[in-house]
Amino acid sequence: MKAFSxxxxxxxxxxxxVLGDSGSDSRALAGGTDLIGEIKNRYISxxxxxxxxxxxxxxxxxxxxxxxxxxxxLATLAEVAGHEQVRVRYPALAEAAESVGSPQLRNVGTIxxxxxxxxxxxxxxxxxxxxxxxxxxxxxxxxGRNKYHCIIDGGPCFIVHPSDTAPALMALGARVAITSARGxxxxxxxxxxxxxxxxxxxxNILGPGEIVTRISVPPPGEGQRSCYLKFKERESRDFxxxxxxxxxxxxxxxxxxxxxxxxxxxxxxxxxxxxxxxLSGQAIALAVVEKAAEAAVAGAEPMEENGYxxxxxxxxxxxxxxxxxxxxx
Amino acid sequence: xxxxxxxxxxxxxPMNKLTxxxxxxxGIIMGISWALCEDRTMDPNxxxxxxxxxxxxxxxxxxETPEIEVVIDEMPExxxxxxxxxxxxPTAGALATAVYNATGAWVRRMPMTPDVVLEALANKGGAR
Numbered sequence: 001m002k003a004f005s006x007x008x009x010x011x012x013x014x015x016x017x018v019l020g021d022s023g024s025d026s027r028a029l030a031g032g033t034d035l036i037g038e039i040k041n042r043y044i045s046x047x048x049x050x051x052x053x054x055x056x057x058x059x060x061x062x063x064x065x066x067x068x069x070x071x072x073x074l075a076t077l078a079e080v081a082g083h084e085q086v087r088v089r090y091p092a093l094a095e096a097a098e099s100v101g102s103p104q105l106r107n108v109g110t111i112x113x114x115x116x117x118x119x120x121x122x123x124x125x126x127x128x129x130x131x132x133x134x135x136x137x138x139x140x141x142x143x144g145r146n147k148y149h150c151i152i153d154g155g156p157c158f159i160v161h162p163s164d165t166a167p168a169l170m171a172l173g174a175r176v177a178i179t180s181a182r183g184x185x186x187x188x189x190x191x192x193x194x195x196x197x198x199x200x201x202x203x204n205i206l207g208p209g210e211i212v213t214r215i216s217v218p219p220p221g222e223g224q225r226s227c228y229l230k231f232k233e234r235e236s237r238d239f240x241x242x243x244x245x246x247x248x249x250x251x252x253x254x255x256x257x258x259x260x261x262x263x264x265x266x267x268x269x270x271x272x273x274x275x276x277x278x279l280s281g282q283a284i285a286l287a288v289v290e291k292a293a294e295a296a297v298a299g300a301e302p303m304e305e306n307g308y309x310x311x312x313x314x315x316x317x318x319x320x321x322x323x324x325x326x327x328x329x
Numbered sequence: 330x331x332x333x334x335x336x337x338x339x340x341x342x343p344m345n346k347l348t349x350x351x352x353x354x355x356g357i358i359m360g361i362s363w364a365l366c367e368d369r370t371m372d373p374n375x376x377x378x379x380x381x382x383x384x385x386x387x388x389x390x391x392x393e394t395p396e397i398e399v400v401i402d403e404m405p406e407x408x409x410x411x412x413x414x415x416x417x418x419p420t421a422g423a424l425a426t427a428v429y430n431a432t433g434a435w436v437r438r439m440p441m442t443p444d445v446v447l448e449a450l451a452n453k454g455g456a457r
Contacts, residue, residue, distance in 0.1 A: 120384070120385075122370075122379040122380055122385055123372075123379070126377075126379065128375065128377060129375075140372070140374065143373070143374060144372050144373060144374055144379070145370050145371070145372055145373070145379050147444060231443070233366075233387065233442050233443060234366055234387045234389075234390065234392075234393065235330055235390070235392035235393060236389070236390025236391055236392040236393055237390060238387070241443060305444070306444075307444075308443060308444035308447045308448065311447055312443060312447075
């Protein structure tokens with residue numbers, strides 16, 4: 001790989017100042033489980049890596065009844081998955097974090113890195129293909145091999161967003177703080193991700209010199225239940241074929257409000273407002289859940305090789321809702 | 330995902346039983362990998378393999394490995410016979426038969442990943 005310099009950021013202000021220096025190609029380094037792979041595969045060659053792990057306090061996990069959950073982006077997935085308040089109050093997040101990769105990857109990979117990670121599309125990750133996302137003019141998946149690509153909201157690029165924690169965080173109503181040399185802004189996670197129809201070269205709104213500095217999840221509502229399910233092609237370690245994060249606000253058997261976000265179906269974590277509308281205000285039972293599952297895939301546009309994802313999505317949504325509601329079938 | 334696998338191997342006179350058992354275990358694991366996970370995926374436009382790496386060329390891992398029971402059917406009167414291919418090749422067939430037993434659908438393609446199994450179920454007319 002091309003030689004790069006390694007800079008240990010002293011604090012956030014220092015990090016964003018160095019990252020924002022347009023004179024060199026600098027990248028933020030957290031766990032490095034995605035970035036180092038990208039560099040080794042030779043499709044990016046930064047001049048400088050800005051290490052964020054040297055910044056004190058960026059990995060803290062805090063919970064309070066009034067404020068909810070505050071995650072430092074450098075908290076590892078293992079720390080998030082193992083944190084008692086996360087497991088008890090936000091099971092969807094603990095389950096999502098625990099489903100990522102392998103124990104080794106979870107010990108090093110961070111929650112901030114997980115939501116900002118680049119796609120796994122084999123054309124994007126393939127040196128030989130100057131695809132749309134890399135600034136080229138063509139998506140090779142359209143007439144190529146696309147069994148893992150998206151079935152919803154695709155075009156002109158057809159990636160799926162690879163994160164498990166992002167759908168869980170989104171379903172839980174999370175917000176992210178983004179810091180640059182110009183200061184801090186906060187957006188809901190629903191506004192953080194970018195569809196290829198807006199810009200096929202980026203997955204999220206982070207600009208040069210910007211990093212995520214905080215992920216905030218509101219306190220759980222009354223009767224809140226949540227879960228994350230993930231279907232993998234290979235149990236031992238794999239990205240999701242499809243995943244479902246479901247958050248329900250239950251009053252007895254009735255679901256007052258539902259939040260459903262899917263992984264593996266779209267270029268961004270996909271909130272299924274169609275499924276949410278059907279579930280809200282209903283008693284959770286098989287019939288209404290099946291109706292919600294059908295609605296979730298109603299507008300799906302499968303590609304040549306990924307039609308199976310339609311059935312998988314219906315099944316996983318159904319199982320996730322029933323599991324979150326504690327309903328046995 | 331296989332839960333238990335029983336292998337009955339007859340290869341004449343075993344020369345070293347520990348080596349033989351290890352060979353059978355290894356053949357079964359790689360047979361499972363072949364039948365359930367591995368796929369050399371070619372791009373039709375460039376003729377290049379799109380998954381020449383450990384991420385997307387999937388190998389069986391610990392979660393794909395079942396409880397394996399090995400029975401050596403000893404026939405020393407036949408003399409030593411090879412044990413290179415026998416543990417691996419019928420393993421794939423056994424898994425396909427198991428899938429048929431479980432679902433009523435014959436899967437004619439490997440690896441037998443969710444997309445392939447769903448397709449076989451649909452062709453049988455029994456997809457749920």
